[in-house]
Amino acid sequence: MQANIVVLPGDGIGPEVTAAALSVLRTVARRYGHEFAFHEHDIGGIAIDKHGDPLPAATLAACQKADAVLLGAVGGPKWSDPNARIRPEQGLLALRKGLGLFANLRPVRPHPAALNASPIKPHLLTGVDIMVVRELTGGIYFGDKTRSADSASDLCSYSVDEIERVVRSAFRLARQRRGYLVSVDKANVLETSRLWRDVTARIGRDEFADVRLEHVLVDAMAMHLLSKPREYDVIVTENMFGDILTDEASMLAGSLGLLPSASLGDGKIGVYEPIHGSAPDIAGKGIANPYATILSCAMLLRHSLGLYDEADCIERAVDGALNAHAFTADLSSSGQHLSTDAAAQAVIEQMQAHCYVAE
Ligand code: NAD
Ligand code: IPM
Ligand code: MN
Numbered sequence: 474m475q476a477n478i479v480v481l482p483g484d485g486i487g488p489e490v491t492a493a494a495l496s497v498l499r500t501v502a503r504r505y506g507h508e509f510a511f512h513e514h515d516i517g518g519i520a521i522d523k524h525g526d527p528l529p530a531a532t533l534a535a536c537q538k539a540d541a542v543l544l545g546a547v548g549g550p551k552w553s554d555p556n557a558r559i560r561p562e563q564g565l566l567a568l569r570k571g572l573g574l575f576a577n578l579r580p581v582r583p584h585p586a587a588l589n590a591s592p593i594k595p596h597l598l599t600g601v602d603i604m605v606v607r608e609l610t611g612g613i614y615f616g617d618k619t620r621s622a623d624s625a626s627d628l629c630s631y632s633v634d635e636i637e638r639v640v641r642s643a644f645r646l647a648r649q650r651r652g653y654l655v656s657v658d659k660a661n662v663l664e665t666s667r668l669w670r671d672v673t674a675r676i677g678r679d680e681f682a683d684v685r686l687e688h689v690l691v692d693a694m695a696m697h698l699l700s701k702p703r704e705y706d707v708i709v710t711e712n713m714f715g716d717i718l719t720d721e722a723s724m725l726a727g728s729l730g731l732l733p734s735a736s737l738g739d740g741k742i743g744v745y746e747p748i749h750g751s752a753p754d755i756a757g758k759g760i761a762n763p764y765a766t767i768l769s770c771a772m773l774l775r776h777s778l779g780l781y782d783e784a785d786c787i788e789r790a791v792d793g794a795l796n797a798h799a800f801t802a803d804l805s806s807s808g809q810h811l812s813t814d815a816a817a818q819a820v821i822e823q824m825q826a827h828c829y830v831a832e
Contacts (some may be wrong), residue, residue: 475508476778479539481532481568484518484552484561485751486761486813487545493763493817494543494770497790500821501520501774501783505830512539516568517547517561517751527564533571536742539778542572543770544746549753551722570610573738576642577607577715579748581702581722581732586795590727590804593699601702601725604650605717606643609736611635612665614712631665631711636672642737643709644681650706650786653685657694657710657718669711691718698722718749728803730762735776743777745769755802759812762801766790767820786828793823 480495482488491577495511497564502509514532521527536542547561581603588595608631616628640656647654656673658666670688677686689697691714699704702725708748710718723729729749736744755761768791775784799819802810811819 474778474780475510477510477538477587478762478773479535479542480511480513481516481536481542481557481752482513482519483516483545483547484549485546485753485756487517487547487751489545489756489759489761489813490747490763490783491543491545493813494766496814496817497767497787497820498543498770498823501770501786501828503534504786504824504828505780505783507780507783516544516564518549518552520564521552521559521561523524525559527559527561528567528571532564533568533587536568536572539742541742541773542568542744543742543766543773544568545766546747546749546751548751549756566614568744569736570615572736572742572744573610573740574736574744576607576639576737577609578646578735579605579607579715579719579722579732579736581605581719581725583726584731584795586791586798587731587800589612589806590800592724597700597702597821598725599703601705602648603702603705604645604707605715605719605722606639606707606709607713607719608635608639608709609715609722610712612712629663629665630813633668633672636669637676637809638675638739640673641680641708643707644676644684647684647707648681651781652683653687653706654681655687655694655708657691657708657714659688659691659714660688665711672748673709680801694718695721698725707721723748728762730765730801730803731768733765733767733772735769735772737776738799741777743773745773745777759814759824760802760810761813763813764795764801764820767791767817782829787820789827790820790823793827794819797823820822 613629
């Protein structure tokens with residue numbers, strides 16, 4: 474197949490991990506006989522520097538026309554002045570909003586070979602397989618913001634429609650998996666959470682009676698995620714809770730550098746990106762873990778291009794690389810570790826053994 478993929482490397486380690494992931498995608502294209510055209514555009518801090526805008530119109534237009542978008546990360550100290558008027562992160566938020574990507578899928582599956590990288594006891598981690606569905610275009614991120622000399626405010630609001638569509642996505646996923654959905658909120662305090670809980674309960678009752686639904690408060694969930702992660706299947710939650718809980722959940726896998734994501738809406742277009750940021754502390758050193766971005770490419774192939782064998786190929790090759798202890802610094806306890814590019818190369822080598830092309 475032919476596909477147009479927009480690549481937004483962004484800032485910090487973004488260009489390093491996307492370059493590594495593209496080497497994997499190019500190999501997939503060669504093996505399976507596809508033609509992927511990659512179109513690179515600016516977003517984030519680099520776009521502020523070059524165009525004075527964290528999401529230039531040309532970038533958004535290219536994404537709207539593409540079959541899928543692969544993104545690295547945005548942000549960094551250069552653009553982080555608390556009084557800055559324009560920030561890299563605004564570009565990412567505008568992209569998600571502009572493409573209508575309301576559901577952010579963040580799978581968490583600790584790998585058996587990397588359990589030592591996690592601060593959690595290994596016996597709690599075996600068999601953990603969680604899918605977090607984070608609402609991505611509403612809530613406190615997008616409400617009105619005010620700032621005066623002696624006060625500031627961020628409005629958190631949700632409409633019934635916004636809740637219904639993301640919760641339905643989560644129910645559908647739960648139905649395909651183990652039939653268990655946990656909805657996370659703060660309904661003991663927040664009005665938006667009480668609406669969230671009402672809507673979720675109604676949709677469960679009316680449309681997904683076969684899925685077991687539970688409501689859990691976000692503070693308790695932060696604890697349960699670490700004490701009994703194996704119990705969970707699909708977790709759905711609003712924008713900010715989902716942001717925070719998934720960075721926490723990355724510690725089950727052992728590193729932020731292992732968690733991919735897919736941001737989806739009603740159409741085929743999706744943005745695929747690691748859940749981590751631009752990691753300014755390691756940027757430019759060539760040591761960032763590329764697996765989260767490589768696994769995001771697998772999600773891209775599956776969700777936007779419908780290339781299921783190719784997606785499985787990447788996931789099996791990453792499994793193989795981890796089994797072979799192809800560890801970057803964040804995963805290694807021995808002091809020995811691979812560079813970003815060498816880790817991507819290890820994945821490519823594993824394709825030989827793990828990917829079969831139907832004749
Ligand atoms: P971060 O995710 O960039 O880094 C947190 C820690 O995890 C750092 O110690 C970093 O070195 C490590 N880390 C992250 N990714 C890694 C990888 N692939 N391999 C190895 N180690 C990795 O979070 P932060 O430092 O709080 O934020 C830095 C900047 O990134 C901020 O400007 C923030 O807004 C931005 N950010 C962007 C995104 C995004 O573009 N989607 C996501 C999160 C944060
Ligand atoms: C993420 C990031 C972003 C978010 C920031 C950079 C706007 O933390 O993708 O998880 O909070 O959504
Ligand atoms: Mn985040």
